[in-house]
Structure formats: C-alpha cells, structure tokens
Amino acid sequence: MKQNREREPGYVLGGRYRICRLIGRGGMSRVYMAEDLKLTGKIWAVKETAADRELMGAWRAEAEMLSALNHPRLPRIVDFFDYSGEGNVYVVMDYIGGxxxxxxxxxxxxxxxxxxxxxxxxxxxxxxxxxxxxxxxxxxxxxxxxxxxxxxxxxxxxxxxxxxxxxxxxxxxxxxxxxxxxxxxxxxxxxxxxxxxxxxxxxxxxxxxxxxxxxxxxxxxxxxxxxxxxxxxxxxxxxxxxxxxxxxxxxxxxxxxxxxxxxxTVPPADQPVSAAEAKYSGTRVIALLGVSPGCGVTHTAIAISHYLARQGGRVAVAELNGRSQSFSRIQALLEGEERARAEGAKRFSFEGVQYCRQTSPEDIIPMLSGGFDFIVFDLGSGVDHDGLEEFLRADYPLVVGSGAEWRLPDTVTFAKALARYPQQMWGFCLPLATSEAARRLGKELGTGKVYALPLHLDPFEPWEEMDIALQALFKDVIPEPKRRKPLFASFRRW
The missing domain is CATH 1.10.510.10 (Transferase(Phosphotransferase) domain 1)
Structure with a gap:
C-alpha cells in the first residue's frame, strides 16, 4: 500500500494535534512529534499508518491492546482516530525524548x-x-x-x-x-x-x-x-x-x-543503592481523583507523598485543581503569608516532598523530567474537567470516595460514569471506611483494589495504621515501610 505524502510542520491532525516535525518512519508508518492544541504545552507522538480495510482491524487491535496497558516502560495511548478518505489511521501516545x-x-x-x-x-x-x-x-x-x-x-x-x-x-x-x-x-x-x-x-x-x-x-x-x-x-x-x-x-x-x-550487577562501593532505589523504575505518576468534593483527595495525596518520601523516594505532589487553596495555606504556615502570595513561589519543599501549587498543564512536562521517582497529582473531584486526562494517563490512577456507608453508592456511580475507559489499573481509596465496607464495595465494582484508609489526623507524619494501609496499596511498587518517630508534631493543631 502506498503512503500519503509526508505531513508538513504546522499541519493539524484530527483538529487537535499540530505537527512539529517527523521523528521516525517505517515501511507503512510515520511518527510525528505534535503539539496538543487543547492542552497547552503538551507534546505527543502521533503514529500515522496507511491502512486499507483489511489492515484496519490490525491497527485497532494494536491501539486497543496498548490502551489497556499501564507500565512506565510502555507509551500510554491517549487517542486514536482515522481519516477514512485518505486511508490513514492515527495513534496518539506519549512522546518519549531521547x-x-x-x-x-x-x-x-x-x-x-x-x-x-x-x-x-x-x-x-x-x-x-x-x-x-x-x-x-x-x-x-x-x-x-x-x-x-x-x-x-x-x-x-x-x-x-x-x-x-x-x-x-x-x-x-x-x-x-x-x-x-x-x-x-x-x-x-x-x-x-x-x-x-x-x-x-x-x-x-x-x-x-x-x-x-x-x-x-x-x-x-x-x-x-x-x-x-x-x-x-x-x-x-x-x-x-x-x-x-x-x-x-x-x-x-x-x-x-x-x-x-x-x-x-554490583554497585560501586562509593555509590550504594538503597532498597527503594532498586525497586523504583523511572518516574511514576500517581493521580488521585475524587468522587465528590470534600471526600479527602488532598489529605490522601499528602499522606501518600510523605509515605513514599519516607521510603527513600524522590517525590513531588502537584495541585492540578485550580480552585484549591490548600497548598497555599501550607506554604503560608511554613514560609509566611507574603511568600505564599508571591507569583513566582509556587514550589516549596517540606520533609523531602516538593509541593507544586496551582500547577498548570504546561508545568507537567518539566516535572516529568525533573528526576522524581514519584509525582502525585491532586486532581480534585468530578469527571468533567481536564484533570481527567491526567488521571487516565497515570501509572497509578486512584479514585478517592467517601467512606461513609450512605455515600458508598457514589463511588459505584462514578465508576459507571467512566465505564467507557479501561479500569483494570484503578485503585479505590475510602478514607474512614471499615474493612467490611471496602470488601463489599470491591465486590460490587468487581475489583480487589479497594482500600479502607484509617483516621490519620496529620498526613505529614508517619502513623502506623496508615502506613500499613499504604503498604498494601503500594505493595508491588516500594519496599516495606520504615518506622521512625513523628517529625512535624506542630501540624497536629489542624
């Protein structure tokens, strides 16, 4: 089959992806670097394949196979479409620099x-x-x-x-x-x-x-x-x-x-490798999306970030919910009101975690290349905003729902509203829920990845019960948690 003419820089595919340059070619395919016109600053790789009717099924099978996978060493599929009149099909995936x-x-x-x-x-x-x-x-x-x-x-x-x-x-x-x-x-x-x-x-x-x-x-x-x-x-x-x-x-x-x-493999004597470093494999994104406002997304994101940092990981937590002021309040307590109000001071660190408040989509790409082992996204709540795309692309997408018995059906409704997306990799966190409630919800959702999170008054500090719960949540990702004394008791006043 003959390929169509190579697309020039500036050409817009699918009404959304503006070609920057050609980055690869094969027998029947080309791969372009493309800018996302909807998510400012986002860069994707777009694979263009010439396909007749017989090959269309094979192309769709490849796209569907990849969209169901979730691993840091695989590109994530974010879109696919075809131009039937031209005989081309397109798969939009992570752009991998290098x-x-x-x-x-x-x-x-x-x-x-x-x-x-x-x-x-x-x-x-x-x-x-x-x-x-x-x-x-x-x-x-x-x-x-x-x-x-x-x-x-x-x-x-x-x-x-x-x-x-x-x-x-x-x-x-x-x-x-x-x-x-x-x-x-x-x-x-x-x-x-x-x-x-x-x-x-x-x-x-x-x-x-x-x-x-x-x-x-x-x-x-x-x-x-x-x-x-x-x-x-x-x-x-x-x-x-x-x-x-x-x-x-x-x-x-x-x-x-x-x-x-x-x-x-024996590391040099002057460069010991910790158990945590041996377990980490590139930058992994954990995205938390709430079923409804007030269900504890920010609290859980902070607790997870500090738990990962205590295991030796390099961790950033980013606030992608533009309406939230939580990180600004934390920064004001740590550095003072004037510093927190400064436009250029949207990043600050505490106890080994870098906080990124009011993060915009164009800030994400530099973060992903910033040398972190984990980036935790606080996406707020709801399904009708741009944060949903980051949730679906995350290595560890976590839904946060209310642990109250009468609100458990909200999480089921949330999952059904997003039923068109693969949910095999999703985890469900229920702050203040009982283990029995988590078990029943998992049975209704058809997953074993429902986790009851205990009362944890200070998410910045280690708490044995929460560490046990998070160890179960991340058992395939990091080593067993270390035990150490509380570090920031002053925050107990919250």
Missing amino acids: MTLEAYMRNNGGIVEGERVISFALQLLDVLDYLHSHKPSIIYRDLKPSNIMITPELELKLIDFGTARNYRTGSSQDTVKLGTVGFAAPEQYGGGQSDARSDLYGLGALMLYLGTGGRHSEWAPGVEEAIRSRQPRDLERVIRKLLKSDPGERYQTAKEVMHELRPL
Missing part, C-alpha cells in the same frame, strides 16, 4: 559495556514480565534496537507494538509469522506458536548484539571470544541459554532471567 537504542549504539561507536548491557536487560525484563503476566499474555515478538527508546537518563522504553499478539491457549502455531531476522526466535518462522520464551530469545539476541558491538545477534562459532572481551563473567552462560533453539531449554520466565542477572 533516541533509539540503535542510534545510541551508533553514537557510542557500537560499544556497550557489560554492566550497562545487564542494566538494559533488567529494564526490559521488567516490562516483559508485565506483558507476559497480562491476562491474556501479550507476546512482543520484535525486541530489536530500533524498537527500543533510550532517554537521556538511560531508561529504556518499549515502542512499536505492530507485531505483538495475545497468546492463544491450545494453538499449535502462529497464524502470521512476524519478527525481525536475527532477533526473532526460530518458532516465529514456523513450526510452533510464539510465547513468553520467544521474547526471552529476542532478549538474548539483543544482549548478544549489544555485547559484541552489533556484530552478532545469533550464536555462532567464535562468538565466545567477541563477548568475553568486555562482558562480566557468567553473562555468556545466560545469553547462551536464552538463545537455545528449543524453547524448552531456555529460561521459562522473565523472573528466572532477572534472578540470574541481578547477582552480576
């Missing part, structure tokens, strides 16, 4: 040292484990340098899901044979169905490619010498097992490979 891993190797003369190969592999295993654990499992099938973005902070992001597929139980082989020669597992060329082990083969091929300066991606005589010159001992053994032709002889899960690789 370059492809392929370009990174070129810029570094093809040399990637062993410790960095392992670091990159562990990052990719994190996202592969997430995809393979999805219900149904998602097999990526094309793990190659040009499909991986690397940010200036050396964080990897997996892009281009054009060949990904759901694993079909009971199927003996793939319907379509897709993948890149040199990186795809043997079963992707026929003779079997690709599964999680196929992606692990692709990871082994990628590690070999990185470890040999781009000279090899398949095992052959003499490869041992090429990889041993710059790689840690035992890395060769891991790569060889990943590249076994028989899937049954490879590692069977991403977790197995992580278990093998982690002992090979």
Whole structure:
C-alpha cells in the first residue's frame, strides 16, 4: 500500500494535534512529534499508518491492546482516530525524548559495556514480565534496537507494538509469522506458536548484539571470544541459554532471567543503592481523583507523598485543581503569608516532598523530567474537567470516595460514569471506611483494589495504621515501610 505524502510542520491532525516535525518512519508508518492544541504545552507522538480495510482491524487491535496497558516502560495511548478518505489511521501516545537504542549504539561507536548491557536487560525484563503476566499474555515478538527508546537518563522504553499478539491457549502455531531476522526466535518462522520464551530469545539476541558491538545477534562459532572481551563473567552462560533453539531449554520466565542477572550487577562501593532505589523504575505518576468534593483527595495525596518520601523516594505532589487553596495555606504556615502570595513561589519543599501549587498543564512536562521517582497529582473531584486526562494517563490512577456507608453508592456511580475507559489499573481509596465496607464495595465494582484508609489526623507524619494501609496499596511498587518517630508534631493543631 502506498503512503500519503509526508505531513508538513504546522499541519493539524484530527483538529487537535499540530505537527512539529517527523521523528521516525517505517515501511507503512510515520511518527510525528505534535503539539496538543487543547492542552497547552503538551507534546505527543502521533503514529500515522496507511491502512486499507483489511489492515484496519490490525491497527485497532494494536491501539486497543496498548490502551489497556499501564507500565512506565510502555507509551500510554491517549487517542486514536482515522481519516477514512485518505486511508490513514492515527495513534496518539506519549512522546518519549531521547533516541533509539540503535542510534545510541551508533553514537557510542557500537560499544556497550557489560554492566550497562545487564542494566538494559533488567529494564526490559521488567516490562516483559508485565506483558507476559497480562491476562491474556501479550507476546512482543520484535525486541530489536530500533524498537527500543533510550532517554537521556538511560531508561529504556518499549515502542512499536505492530507485531505483538495475545497468546492463544491450545494453538499449535502462529497464524502470521512476524519478527525481525536475527532477533526473532526460530518458532516465529514456523513450526510452533510464539510465547513468553520467544521474547526471552529476542532478549538474548539483543544482549548478544549489544555485547559484541552489533556484530552478532545469533550464536555462532567464535562468538565466545567477541563477548568475553568486555562482558562480566557468567553473562555468556545466560545469553547462551536464552538463545537455545528449543524453547524448552531456555529460561521459562522473565523472573528466572532477572534472578540470574541481578547477582552480576554490583554497585560501586562509593555509590550504594538503597532498597527503594532498586525497586523504583523511572518516574511514576500517581493521580488521585475524587468522587465528590470534600471526600479527602488532598489529605490522601499528602499522606501518600510523605509515605513514599519516607521510603527513600524522590517525590513531588502537584495541585492540578485550580480552585484549591490548600497548598497555599501550607506554604503560608511554613514560609509566611507574603511568600505564599508571591507569583513566582509556587514550589516549596517540606520533609523531602516538593509541593507544586496551582500547577498548570504546561508545568507537567518539566516535572516529568525533573528526576522524581514519584509525582502525585491532586486532581480534585468530578469527571468533567481536564484533570481527567491526567488521571487516565497515570501509572497509578486512584479514585478517592467517601467512606461513609450512605455515600458508598457514589463511588459505584462514578465508576459507571467512566465505564467507557479501561479500569483494570484503578485503585479505590475510602478514607474512614471499615474493612467490611471496602470488601463489599470491591465486590460490587468487581475489583480487589479497594482500600479502607484509617483516621490519620496529620498526613505529614508517619502513623502506623496508615502506613500499613499504604503498604498494601503500594505493595508491588516500594519496599516495606520504615518506622521512625513523628517529625512535624506542630501540624497536629489542624
């Protein structure tokens, strides 16, 4: 199929996305950097694909698959549409600054040292484990340098899901044979169905490619010498097992490979890595949206932010509810009324948390590149405002509802009002609710992610009961909480 002419800078797609420049191209696709005309300052990547009627289903399947995923190493889908008259379809997703891993190797003369190969592999295993654990499992099938973005902070992001597929139980082989020669597992060329082990083969091929300066991606005589010159001992053994032709002889899960690789990484003696830092994986966004005014969104956002900071994380909490004056009052108590009223003093820090009051949409992008482990968004309440988009894009979207028995149905009504959006990743927080109320609400909502939060008079201080509740909420994100004495008792006067 023939692609239409390349779009010029300034061209507006879908009445909303103004093209800045072309940032990538493939056989049937182009990717543009585009400015959002509705959300000032927002920059997206827009993938344009030429698609006839037969390919339309495949395009929609890719968009729907990605929109249901939520992981810091995957781009988030925020929109998709088509121009049926032109035969083009468009997917709007996170813009990821940086370059492809392929370009990174070129810029570094093809040399990637062993410790960095392992670091990159562990990052990719994190996202592969997430995809393979999805219900149904998602097999990526094309793990190659040009499909991986690397940010200036050396964080990897997996892009281009054009060949990904759901694993079909009971199927003996793939319907379509897709993948890149040199990186795809043997079963992707026929003779079997690709599964999680196929992606692990692709990871082994990628590690070999990185470890040999781009000279090899398949095992052959003499490869041992090429990889041993710059790689840690035992890395060769891991790569060889990943590249076994028989899937049954490879590692069977991403977790197995992580278990093998982690002992090979030893941090320098002068740069100890804390347990929290080992757990964090890039900047993760937690967005809190209230069912109704007064249900405790700001209080909960502050409590979560200080809890995360006490675990060793670098944390910012941003007030995206333009009507709120809560952060201004906090700043006035800390720094005085005059400072709080100053137009240029919208940021202040307290007990390891950076507060950003009355944050505008154009402030978000600098925050995301500010080196934080977590950014907590206080979005206020309601579904009919721009904060809803930030909620839907968040890594951890949390709905805050009233814990009062007679107001529990409000949370159900709220969830039904947003039923058109995927809700698998949502959590529901109920301040002052009983555990039984949370259990009943979870049953009605069809989720196990409903959390009763205890009375916590001072959200700036540690409180054992709240720490236990937040530990359950973030059990897959951070280590167990540390215990320490209260730090800011003066705020108990609130």
